[in-house]
Amino acid sequence: MINETVVELSRLQFAATALYHFLFVPLTLGLSFLLAAMETVYFVSNRQIYKEMTRFWSKLFLINFALGVATGLTMEFQFGTNWSFYSTFVGDTFGAPLAIEGLMAFFMESTFVGLMIFGWERLTKAQHLIVTYFVALGSNLSALWILIANSFMQDPRGAHFNPLTMRLELDSFMAMLFSPDAQSKFVHTSIAGYVTAAIFVAGISAYYMLNNRHMELARRSFRIAALFGVLSTAGVITLGDALGFVGAHAQPTKLAAMEALWTSETPPMAFNAIAFPSQSERKNYGAIQIPAALSLLVTHSLDGAVPGADVLMERAAERIRDGIPAVEALKRLSVDPNDADAMSQFKAHEKDLGYGFLVTRYAADQDVSKATQADIEKAAADVMPEVWPVFWSFRIMVGFGLLMLAYFVLAVIYTLFNQVEHKRMFLWAAVWAIPVPFIACETGWIVAESGRQPWTVYEVLPTWMSASTHSVAYMVFSLTGFLLLYSIFILIEMYLMVRAVRQGPDADEPDPGKPLANLARST
Amino acid sequence: MEAYLILKVVWWLLLGVLLMGLAIMVGMDMGVGTILRYVGRTDTERRVALNIVGPHWEGNQVWFILGGGAIFAAWPWVYATAFSGFYVVMLLLLWSMIMRPLGFEYRSKLASPQWRNAWDWTLFVSGFLPMLVFGAAIGNILNGVPFHFSWNLTSTYTGSFINLFNPFAILCGALSVAMSVYMGAVTIMNGGEGATSVAPATAPAPAPAPAPRKGERGR
Numbered sequence: 001m002i003n004e005t006v007v008e009l010s011r012l013q014f015a016a017t018a019l020y021h022f023l024f025v026p027l028t029l030g031l032s033f034l035l036a037a038m039e040t041v042y043f044v045s046n047r048q049i050y051k052e053m054t055r056f057w058s059k060l061f062l063i064n065f066a067l068g069v070a071t072g073l074t075m076e077f078q079f080g081t082n083w084s085f086y087s088t089f090v091g092d093t094f095g096a097p098l099a100i101e102g103l104m105a106f107f108m109e110s111t112f113v114g115l116m117i118f119g120w121e122r123l124t125k126a127q128h129l130i131v132t133y134f135v136a137l138g139s140n141l142s143a144l145w146i147l148i149a150n151s152f153m154q155d156p157r158g159a160h161f162n163p164l165t166m167r168l169e170l171d172s173f174m175a176m177l178f179s180p181d182a183q184s185k186f187v188h189t190s191i192a193g194y195v196t197a198a199i200f201v202a203g204i205s206a207y208y209m210l211n212n213r214h215m216e217l218a219r220r221s222f223r224i225a226a227l228f229g230v231l232s233t234a235g236v237i238t239l240g241d242a243l244g245f246v247g248a249h250a251q252p253t254k255l256a257a258m259e260a261l262w263t264s265e266t267p268p269m270a271f272n273a274i275a276f277p278s279q280s281e282r283k284n285y286g287a288i289q290i291p292a293a294l295s296l297l298v299t300h301s302l303d304g305a306v307p308g309a310d311v312l313m314e315r316a317a318e319r320i321r322d323g324i325p326a327v328e329a330l331k332r333l334s335v336d337p338n339d340a341d342a343m344s345q346f347k348a349h350e351k352d353l354g355y356g357f358l359v360t361r362y363a364a365d366q367d368v369s370k371a372t373q374a375d376i377e378k379a380a381a382d383v384m385p386e387v388w389p390v391f392w393s394f395r396i397m398v399g400f401g402l403l404m405l406a407y408f409v410l411a412v413i414y415t416l417f418n419q420v421e422h423k424r425m426f427l428w429a430a431v432w433a434i435p436v437p438f439i440a441c442e443t444g445w446i447v448a449e450s451g452r453q454p455w456t457v458y459e460v461l462p463t464w465m466s467a468s469t470h471s472v473a474y475m476v477f478s479l480t481g482f483l484l485l486y487s488i489f490i491l492i493e494m495y496l497m498v499r500a501v502r503q504g505p506d507a508d509e510p511d512p513g514k515p516l517a518n519l520a521r522s523t
Numbered sequence: 524m525e526a527y528l529i530l531k532v533v534w535w536l537l538l539g540v541l542l543m544g545l546a547i548m549v550g551m552d553m554g555v556g557t558i559l560r561y562v563g564r565t566d567t568e569r570r571v572a573l574n575i576v577g578p579h580w581e582g583n584q585v586w587f588i589l590g591g592g593a594i595f596a597a598w599p600w601v602y603a604t605a606f607s608g609f610y611v612v613m614l615l616l617l618w619s620m621i622m623r624p625l626g627f628e629y630r631s632k633l634a635s636p637q638w639r640n641a642w643d644w645t646l647f648v649s650g651f652l653p654m655l656v657f658g659a660a661i662g663n664i665l666n667g668v669p670f671h672f673s674w675n676l677t678s679t680y681t682g683s684f685i686n687l688f689n690p691f692a693i694l695c696g697a698l699s700v701a702m703s704v705y706m707g708a709v710t711i712m713n714g715g716e717g718a719t720s721v722a723p724a725t726a727p728a729p730a731p732a733p734a735p736r737k738g739e740r741g742r
Contacts, residue, residue, distance in 0.1 A: 066628035069581070070621040076591050077617045080606025085677045087606075091599020099592035102585060111582035118578040166676040167599065334674045468607040469679045478614050485618060489625065496632050 002366065002464065009475035010082045010467040013482065015449070017074050019442055020486055024068035026441045029143055029190050030197025030232075031061045032136035036129075037224060043129045049216050054132075055120070056217065056505035057201065062117065063496050067489060069110070074482070081478075086456050086466035093159045093168045093176065094149050094457075101145035109138030143193070144186050151182035154448070155250040156457050161353060163333050163346050168460070180246045185448075188239035191232050192444065195404060196437035198229030199430075202411060204501055206430035209421045214504050222420060226411035233405040240401065244298055251458060253383050254451035256309050257390040259294060260284050264308035268292035274395075277387040282309060309384045316355065317380035320371075323356025325349045327368045354460040358382065361464050385453040393443035393450070400440040407433060534597045541590045546657075547706070548583035550699075552576045554707020556623070556650025557700070560643050562711060566636070569643060573627065575714035580627060587620070600678065608670055608680030609660060612687060616656045623649040650707075651700060658699025662692035 035058050042050035076098070079087045087095075112134040119128050152159075158175030159168040170176070202225040208218035247255055255261075260277040261269075262284065271293030275284035295304045307315075326349035332342035349356070360366050361382075362375035371379075407429070414420040420427070452458060456466040555576050563569030576583075595602040606613055622645045630642035666689065669682040 062628055063632075066624045069584075070624045073588070073620055074617060076588060076595075077606065077613060079595065080591075080602045081610055081613050081617075082607070084603035084607035085675075087595065087603035088599045088676060088678070091595055091602065095592070095596030095599060095602075099589070099596040102589040102592040106588055107582070107585045110585050114578040114581050331674055334676075468603075468610075469677060470607070470610060474610055477611070481614060481618060485621065489621075492625070492629065496629060499632075 002361075002467070002469075003472065004464075005472050006470055006475055007464055007467045009472065009479060010470075011463065013082060013475070013479050014078060016479075017071065017078065017482055017486070018449070019445060020490075021068070021071040021075055022441060022445050023438060023490075024064050024071065025143070026189075026193035026196040026437070027064050027200060028061070028068050028139050029193030030195065030228075031057065031064070031200065032132075032139050033194060034197050034201060034224065034228060035061060036132045036136045037228065038221075039129050039132050041224075043125055049220065052505055053217050053221055057221070058116065059500055060200075060204075060497060062113075063493060063500065065113065067493050070489070071486075082468050082470070082475075083456070083466050084468040086461065089167050089461055089466070090152070090457060091167065093156070093170050094152050096170065096173070097145045097149040097152070097176070101142055101149075105138050105142035105145055107138075108134055109142055112138060140190055143190050147186045147189055148177060148179075148182045150448075151179050151185055152176055153455075153457050154185075154247075154452055155179055155181040156460055161350065161460070163330050163343070163350075164337050166334075168457070181243075181250055184239055184243040184246050188236060188243050189444075191236045191239060192437070192441055194232035195229060195236055195401075196441060198225045198232060198408070199404065199433055199437045201225035202229060203430050203432075203434040206427040207501070208504070210424065210427050210431070214506075215421070217505055219415075219421065222411070223415045226408060226415045229404070230408040230412050233401065233408050237401055237405060240398070241297075245300065251452070252307055253309075253312050253385065254390070254447075255298065255306055256312060257385045257387045257451050258394045258447060259298075259306075260287075260387055260391045261294075261306070261308040262310065264311045265305070267295045267303045267305045269294040269305060271297060272391075275391065277391055279384075279387055312383060313380045316358075316383040317376055319352045319355040320359050320376050320379055322349055323352035323354065324359065324368045324371060325356075326353040327356035327360070354455070354457075354462065355379075357465055358454065358462050361462070382454045385451050390447055390451045393446040397440045397443040397447060400436050400443075404433070404436060404440070534593075538590075538593060538597070541586065541593055544586040545590050546699075546702070548579075548586050550654060550703040551706040551710050552580040552583050553650035553654050554703040554705065555710060556626070556646040556707070557654070557704050558707055558711070559646055559650070562708070566639055569639075570631070572711050573630070573646075575710060577627065581624070584623070600676075604670055604678040604680070605660075605664075607678070608668060608682070609663075609687065610680075611684050612656055612660070616653050619649040619652040650703070654700045654703040655696040657696075659687065659692040659696035661699070662695030663687055663689075665695075666691055 035054055038050055038057065039054045041047075042054060112131050115123065115131045116128070116135050119131055123131065156168070157179045158172040158177075159170050161167070162169050176182075201221050205218040205222035205225065208214045209222070244255070244258075260272050260275045262277075262282045268291070270289040270291050272284060273288045273290055275287035277284050292302060294306075295302055298304070298306055326346055329342045329346035329349070330353070332339050333346060336342070346353075356368055359371045359375055359379040360368055362378045363369075363371040410426065411420070411430070414423055414426065454462050454464065456463045555572060559569055559572055563572050591602070594605075626642045626646040626649060630639055630646075633639075668680070670678050670680045672678050
């Protein structure tokens, strides 16, 4: 029997640790490329200031990188510790890109990051530049494989379920690799990282300019960040639109939640700019609508339509009814794998197996053959994720994205006309904008993952079935542990970050790359 | 089906290589962490010891990640059953492993002795505990662990937390720690000899007396 509290606590723990991990990842993705860009300028122009810039920003990069690596470990462990049924179910498919990530990308990133820190005195200029590029490439490849794995959860392609081994088996690695969701999501997410890094560098540079410190470094860093940022923000918005377009077809329930679309409408459909969705009444309060905008946004045409929650729930109920015999056949096969009758029954209903699983939660004794009409309706209502967090996260993400685009357009204009250090209001805004991309990234994660509910693997495996069979006490213990450790870590990280920024590039601190003789003197 | 049989053998070999890589590469770094506080009397000596593994530990740690990833992809049931069955132990392992990158990266950021002491202890815990857990886990697996599958192959661990600490498993854990400390000590001896003698030669301060170095060798 599955314990609801354990499932909820497992979800909470996953969300908390993933959101925490995702505070550090985007900055790593973007800042590594900014470092590579700065070092390239140093390599080409041979001007010392660019070396100073690279070294200063790499100091901040490493403070962030350490926590990114550390909290990434949690994610790899957690599938096994808290989601063991999920792990056995998707090990053949989801596990593959995850293992490849370790083998190819993380290996590269980790090996070269050591060389990047310690190599300034020991490598030639060209060698060190190559090392920095490898760090950037490695961390971005790492993101690619993780997002391919994630996309398998959103839109499982290239695999089929084997009723005798109880797991998804891989048919086509290429289909998984080139799933449209994976492609657009990788580019959208990694570019979101570039935007984050651009705002981070621009914001800290603005702080220096406001205080008239390290002007050479600040001016140049700001310019590089502004140019990098304007391109990235334009990219992230374009790819976000593409992702929405792909998602409209692959995950209609997520889209309906993002737009708080309770009832299906005839095109052209209006867009809810603001609304206060109520899950229980299945309607919106205080909606402010823009006519025809939704059709244009998600189908790129005026006469395009997407289904609302009502139609989606009706379809789900049908699929649940069709999926129940599949689950029953599966149970018979687990007793006798050679039962030909059960096998043919399974084959006939296999496409709705996931929906059959979905009703398990409500059926008496968690036995689908006892599911009543009311149980089926409850399960069908579940296919809509909790609407308000998805709806509002989406709006915050998009709103901040547009805001950042405006900011970078101004930043580029000011910096190209050498005006930026006189625009004090703008510089203050730049400093205060530092948290904005982080919030945008976090809300983006909520849209993608909260919007995927109630599934861990969309339309194949319900979240409710995926968790390990732990006691509530175990889950409380682990959650408390993470809460404690992670709170201490973030305080230390923020303290070190702020301190490093305050001290600036001239700070003399025992640097691990220094020759040992100097080190002995300075300590 | 034939491909499946070949793969089974190949993955045994691959896992063997991965676990040996983990034991040797990560074991060495963790050994350095474990004895750091005992061979390094002063902050400089500790820094020297850490600098020997400094450029490599991050790359070496990938063996650990890779071991986990490979088991997930190649033997999902082993991954799911072992990770959820050894729940509390796995969490202790994970938490100590999380502290490790921070110990290496953040230790040198502040000069305060309390700060550095705290991180030295972190490096001790994150060197000692994982090696103990790895060894004890292997010991328990050799002994066998109680779990069962439900009709849909959900695995449930039926042993208790205390059962994992049987004498054989503890002995395996101690062996694993001993081997890691041995490798760490050898690494420090080979890498540290030159470094500690360079420092006093160029530093204007009076050279640290040869006594602590003698003590270091004696260990």
